[in-house]
Amino acid sequence: MTSEQSLRKASYHIGIFAVSKFVSVMGANIVAFGISLYILKLTGSATSFSINILCSIVPRVLFSPLIGYMADRYNKKVLVISSQILTVVTVAILLLYANWQGMSIMAIYIMMVFYTIFTSCSGITLTASIGQLVDQDRIQKVMSLNQLSMSLAAIGAPMIGGILYGFVSIEVFLIIQIIAFSISTLLDATMNFNLYKTEKNHAQKSEPFLKSMKSAYHYIKNRKTLKTIITLALCLNLFFSAFAVGISYVLVEVVQFKSLHVGWIESIGAVGMLLASIYLTARKNLKNPILFSKRALLILSTMFFLFALPLILFELTYIQLFIYYGITSFLMTMTEVCTNVPIGVILQKSIEESYRGRVFALFETLAMGMMPFGILIYGFLYDYFGAPSVLIGTGIIVISLTLYLLRTSVLKQMKEEQLNENSQEDKFAEA
Template identity: 25%
Template structure:
């Protein structure tokens, strides 16, 4: 039976989507400007790498703690206060830059603050989605948000390049600050407890005799224990993350092929990446307008199998030595399909987590997913980058595809969980 959205839920959806669009565009413009400054103005990849390292390490350290905070504190307050601090960090960077000029130290400080509070806010938002919307409407919500995020991520660098080229870094910061304010105001209007279920009571905050650090660690452990105790959850998260490990080469190889092997120009690389992002946009629109997916595991299994075959096909232009037109159309098409399928997989993935996780544990489960992903995926990028630099393309992709197919067939079988 289909559940129709209430007026309040529709208002939630409107505010949520506008908030996502504004903050994603603003963040993409800001990230482009920071990256351009670090790489172009300083001429050093090291300074750029340090900024990435600060972001990654901060996220990895704080994410487990953010899960505990999400489960034990008011999620709306976490989001609102966290977004206010994020907005304040950009305001301070704007003031410092306006009066004293842009400096590496100020960038690194703001990167640290934003990584810290983004991890907390994003975790609270992930855990709150099923409280903001009815479970039967999650597919539509996730489809629309995925489509909007992909579109905004695609537009962000274009706007960033345009603004940075014709104006100043201060204007980029001012626009990001304005978009952050818009996002903050719409998030403030959201009802975060529309479909909230009563949580199990706890004494984490009220017990004055407690060792808070030990309690934090105990609660983080309890999140991982809970994750492992639910078979379908542990399968979807752990196997899904390992499959994504072997899918990581598809994020590295196309760029290397286009830039270092097939001699695409920067504009041509950008167009292919834009078409690739359109795959996610189209998938989001499709999911928002199609009937509810019933067999989540089947969709994930066949989706990953299709992705595995695409992994095998990606390096073919290297060996065929065709003209640019063929290589351009081939990569554009195959990457569009790849990201379309990945977006289809992502919605059942997130929905299973929401459906199978008790509300009082969602923060810790989502933070556990963040820790596992952020710990293992960068290793995959480094590994595949090293292998491709050695000139091996086809063989590692075949091995990866075979592993993905085997994991999908063995573990994403609905009969295992009946």
């Protein structure tokens, strides 16, 4: 295949990836919305709702390392397509069971466990395949389009789900999921997952699972760029649980917004995410992604203070508070995208093809493990110390952490490491 043909095929991959991602995420979000409301309506129990959330987190934490190992060892396209087909089969079995025996909470829990395993497999493997689907110069575009798809789904899914829930049964939501994932599977099947596959990956040794994961750990440990970014990302995942818990707590319990207006503020935030994704998709490649991400993260850290400001310094009317928190939510999601996308680009470019599955899997395992831990801690902190103290304290910690982990000397080391790796890759390509 000539260079021009490869570029045309890569352009095709970019479009297919964006459409496939949007369809699958939209379908998944609509179903998640419908099932959540169904469980709450059927049981009226927060515990039942929490168990459903655990069924979508715990399997991902437990199985991600194995999925990463498989993604590096076996054919990525076969893994992606097979796991997507199994996702469709899992939802179809629940649909048949509901028509045969009637829907039950236990059946939903069981479905959610297998659903999470299969979607994690397709998600991690597809992420690890990006460097093989497109050329290095357009990885930023792919990562931005990925974020754009999730932004559009975040805006559209609750609206569609809310409308449908009042008129159709839960079985219709499952049919939507089956159709969405079937379309996504057919689209992904048309892509060439070996378009930019390196020879280096063909020479990869087959290792036992534990030894393979250990080598991935040492691979991260011996690379300053990866070690710094992953350490920073994991810390942020912990401390930004303050927002996951705090936004709803502040808006509902402290400010006492109506639930409808809380939804509007969240929608305004989704628009900010959408605009930032469009901006990063359209603009040229960032010359220094990590520096861009650092600046965005420092701006994002100030949102902790902005959320606390009306609670301690001045009083605003209900309408003024709504406008204030709408703008703050908009800015927060914009800077969040501007932080996350460059980090994703760096990870895609920094990780060797033969390690991508395991590195992304280890990252997801640790990140998902941090989430419930952080939510639990911040639930306690908000109850005992109040929102202003927690938000301001967390903001100070995040700013200090960013300035330390991404200090000038570290950024220079990371840049030198990137130049050395690029030089080695060029020599390998010439050979």
